Amino acid sequence: MMLKNEEDVLAMTESMLVYAFESGVFTYRELADIIQAQVTSVEDLDRHIHGIQDTQKLKAWGRFKQKYSLAYFRKLYKRYHIHPVTILSTQTYPKALLQTYQPNLVLFCQGDLAIFQKPAMAVVGSRKMSVYGKAAIDQLIPELSEAVVIVSGLAKGVDAYTHQAAMSGGETIAVIGTGLLTSYPSEHHKLQAKIAHDHLLVSPLPNHAKIQPWHFPYRNLTIAGLSQATMVIEAAEKSGSLITANYALQENRLVFAVPGPISNPLSAGTNQLIYYGATPALQASEILRDLFFNV
Numbered sequence: 001m002m003l004k005n006e007e008d009v010l011a012m013t014e015s016m017l018v019y020a021f022e023s024g025v026f027t028y029r030e031l032a033d034i035i036q037a038q039v040t041s042v043e044d045l046d047r048h049i050h051g052i053q054d055t056q057k058l059k060a061w062g063r064f065k066q067k068y069s070l071a072y073f074r075k076l077y078k079r080y081h082i083h084p085v086t087i088l089s090t091q092t093y094p095k096a097l098l099q100t101y102q103p104n105l106v107l108f109c110q111g112d113l114a115i116f117q118k119p120a121m122a123v124v125g126s127r128k129m130s131v132y133g134k135a136a137i138d139q140l141i142p143e144l145s146e147a148v149v150i151v152s153g154l155a156k157g158v159d160a161y162t163h164q165a166a167m168s169g170g171e172t173i174a175v176i177g178t179g180l181l182t183s184y185p186s187e188h189h190k191l192q193a194k195i196a197h198d199h200l201l202v203s204p205l206p207n208h209a210k211i212q213p214w215h216f217p218y219r220n221l222t223i224a225g226l227s228q229a230t231m232v233i234e235a236a237e238k239s240g241s242l243i244t245a246n247y248a249l250q251e252n253r254l255v256f257a258v259p260g261p262i263s264n265p266l267s268a269g270t271n272q273l274i275y276y277g278a279t280p281a282l283q284a285s286e287i288l289r290d291l292f293f294n295v
Contacts, residue, residue, distance in 0.1 A: 010088060012040035015070070018084045020045060021106040022073060022206045023064040025057050031105050035088065042070060068208075076207065081196075082180055083109045085116075092116060100225040100251050107222075108180050108203045110196035115171050120149040121291065122223045122248070123166075124241040125158025125233035126266050133158055133234040133266065136258045136281075137165050140231075143284035145170025148291065151227050153177070153219055154188055154195070158233045158241075163195060173200045173226060177219035179207040202226075220244040229254035229291050231281050235269030242269050245278070254290060256281040 016039045020026055030052060039045050042065075049061055077084065085092050085107045094116040097103050121144060125133060141150060141162060150166035152159040154174040166172040174195045176184070180203045183189040195201050204222045205215055220240060224230055224247035232255070235241040245255050255278040260267025274280055281287055 009038055009040055013038050014084075014086050014088045016040065016042070016045045017086055017088070018106055019070050019073065020049070022068065022208070023061060024206045024209060025060045025064065026052075028102065028105065035105075073207075080181065081110055082207070083113060085109055085113065094226055096120065096228060097222070097225040103225065104204050104222060106204075108205075108207060109200060110180055111198070111200035112171075113200070115149055115173060115200040116226075118149045118171070119147075119291070120151050120173065120227045121287075122151045122227035122230040122244060123158070123162045123233060124152055124220075124223065124230065124235075124244050125162075126235055126239060126241065127155055127157040127159075128266065129157035129161060130234060130264065130266055132260060132264065133258075134161060136233050137161055140258075140281060140284050140287070141165040142169055144287060145172070147288050148228075149173055151175065151223055153216075153223055153244075154192060156185055156188075160188060160191060162233070163191065167194070167199065171199050173202055175202045175204070175219050175223045175226065177205070177215040178211055179203055179205055179209045181207055182209075182211070184211060216240060217243055221247050224248040224251065224253065227253065229256060229287075231256040231258070231287070232270050232273060232278075233258050233281075234260065234266040235273075236265050237268040237272065239269045242273070245273055254279065256287055256290075 017034050020034055037048055039048050087105050092113045145166040149171045151173045152162045154176050163172045178184045183192050220243045224244050230245050230248035232241050232245050248255050257270035257273040257278040258281045259274055
């Protein structure tokens, strides 16, 4: 059992890690060093950061600290019911993500954190969902969502429809490529709010992060890391969904793909995955059998 003073050190280090992460200035390694050094105050954090000896970062940190205080973020989290979950949060940090090569140091969450502790499966696919893709979701997701949490990225097309299908009888996690206070695409504002209220909304990015193209591959990495398996419904030959599948493969996680007609460009990516060894997603019962056999 930890001593009280050790608990206080851990809590303050976690607070400093989150504050530094919100700046968007520092690398993974630099943030990890804050943990290792057990930084416990803003003054200690300043001294630690000045040891980096990078003029541009020091200037950016100074601008950030002048604009946003630690108290500002505490009020922000309280107002919007945001839960920072860090790699130091032993009770709430998702176990599947902890087992990855480079687990997220900080996640910002809205909703039910207990969902993190349940088995999960990522379901991703094209933003240009076809009638065939919709039918595949209708056939597979209701049964899957009774047994596992469905994780997706709240994008147009397959992602959004998958979240909706999962919520009809199960639970879902939406991992977004923006800060929690931004809705992208904007038409998913109501869906995002519903997931945040009734399920779990997750961002691996600072809350004031501006939309950048590289945010979405990072979101995909988080989706794959949170999940014991990944299923691709539809994907063109160079789809971002294949990035998620490749991340899953790198972590030695199961990958499923819905086969499709060779004449359909949206099946080119899924058929390619199957060719290279992904399991064809044909029946929910078979997917669950494979998933729980490998847990």
